[in-house]
Amino acid sequence: MPAKNSVFEKIGKTFTSEKISQRVRGMAVSAIKEMSLLAMEIPDSVNLAWGLPSFETPLPIRKRIADELLTNPTIGKYAPPPGLPELKSKIAARLKEQKGIVVDPQKQIIITAGGMQALMMAWMTVLEPGDEVLIASPGFSSHYEQVYLAGGVPVAVPLLEEQDWRVDITAYRRAVTKKTKALVLVNPANPTGSVISEADLRAIGKLALEHGLFVITDDPYEVYVYDDLELFHMLRLPELSRQVIACASFSKEFAMTGWRVGWILAEEGITNQMLKVQDSFVICAPTISQVASLIALEESYEPTLQMVEEMKQRREIICSRLDNLSDLFSYQKPQGAYYIFPKILPEDLRNSVDFCVRLLKESGVVTVPGSAFGPTGEGHVRMSYCFTRQEIHEAFDRIEKWWARVRG
Ligand SMILES: Cc1ncc(COP(=O)(O)O)c(C=O)c1O
Structure with missing residues (x-):
């Protein structure tokens, strides 16, 4: 059925x-x-x-990867399971430059086959059967399926349509039970295109802290923000550093959906657990795509x-x-x-x-x-x-x- x-x-x-x-x-x-x-x-x-x-x-990425294919002797081989160290260092440098967030790239970041695998790793690593996950409704359909696949129970938390699909903090508070393990946030959101304000994120952060919930952030659209709005990120709340698991992707920012590269960031104790899941799922993200992602970070942002x-x-x-x-x-x-x-x-x-x-x-x-x-x-x-x-x-x-x- x-x-x-x-x-x-x-x-x-x-x-x-x-x-x-x-x-x-x-x-x-x-x-x-x-x-x-x-x-x-x-x-x-x-x-x-x-x-x-x-x-x-972008053409510069494609041209350079064509060259790499012919000259790089390791391009067709497995990469280290957590990802190419140079790529992880570059991601950490960007986090520092753009968000003022300092992380240890080799201990806290794992390169994945797209944001989708990053998310699946998060669910597989933290959910026990029956654990509840708060998901915005409307929210990304795959979160509902992934949580279910990992043995969890997706719990829909309604957004406020008449207020530009704003998050409803009262509804989040009401949705928390003894079984709630995590919540997931997409900012800007899919499918509504709404942006969660800093004030609302801080309120959700407070709730997560009170109840010891994991905050899974899934932000493939961070660069697509309009009307001069500024995005706030949960990683900027030091009190939540042990609870935030950030998932990110090269897919949309660099028009690289088919290359399948993303990354996950968490505290070292969690990423060490996640490596077990990485090994069972993919061993490593495709090496050629990791090299292409490194090139994307080196080339012009234009x-x-x-x-x-x-x-x-x-x-x-x-x-x-x-x-x-x-x-x-x-x-x-x-x-x-x-x-x-x-x-x-x-x-x-x-x-x-x-x-x-x-x-x-x-x-x-x-x-x-x-x-x-x-x-x-x-x-x-x-x-x-x-x-x-x-x-x-x-x-x-x-x-x-x-x-x-x-x-x-
Ligand atoms: C909210 C959200 N998360 C994750 C993904 C998956 O992206 P990726 O291509 O990095 O696996 C998508 C793709 O549409 C998305 O909309």
Whole structure:
């Protein structure tokens, strides 16, 4: 039996139950990937589903890695399991320069195969069966699945939609039980694009301190922040240094989603435990991709700044196109990342899986059902504006035509 809310289940894909573990039967492929895979079966579809930016990995990185492939005798070999020491040193130097945070790179950082593996390492290392993890609702769908896979229990904590999807400290306080082990924060957030203020982060930090909770930070979109907002990071709270486990990624900052490199940072006693998980999962992150990441940190930052600038423009485009559909959607303007999470206004269309499957079949536009992001996500859709301006316009031309037909 596949999981509830599965798009694949809805469209009738087959699932073998016999001899398949309960653990896996209870999961779903994230609806983000389900919708994108489904779209591959529909010719000429336009994708607003996956957070897969249109940008290529910057040319200087690709050129230098091509050279490394031919000349570096260790490029095809395992790297040390915790990661290339030079890469870890560079990451620590950046942390000091950008955030004023001092860490010991060789003891506290492990390089992973993407932020996703970093997160999975965190869950596997800290969760006992039945431990609860507080996840924003709406929040990143894979956190829900990963916590479940690691034997934990995801607990949805509703955000305040009318206040730009702000975190609700009272709701966090109310959600803590004896079984709560950790909470996870994404800033700026996926799927809402909201930014958590320093004051709210400090309030959450206080709660974590009071109850001895791990604070897992997952920040692949840190660089995508608009409107001159400043990001605060939990690593800047010294009183939490034994409780914060920070997960980060090269995927979005350097247009390197396919290279699969991220990193995890925690106190030394925790990273030593995590190395056991690293060894079982991957041994080490791909060496070639680690070298590419080191090159990314050495090369000019200009391509990233250009990507952020372009994303700002795309945010304006998607907002203005949504404004033209004000009888179908309402929305909160995102402050960061590259997602928007509009509410579906007509009552009869508010089942988000039905809505997204219908929109795909009838207009060829791929979006993600809001229910994938926790209970508060129902009645919404996630749209990503990391695609080209032309693709965003094409998607909205189609949605407008579709809506004119449906509305009659
Ligand atoms: C909030 C969040 N965390 C983690 C990831 C995974 O990123 P990576 O490519 O580093 O595995 C994503 C990807 O979309 C994400 O949105």
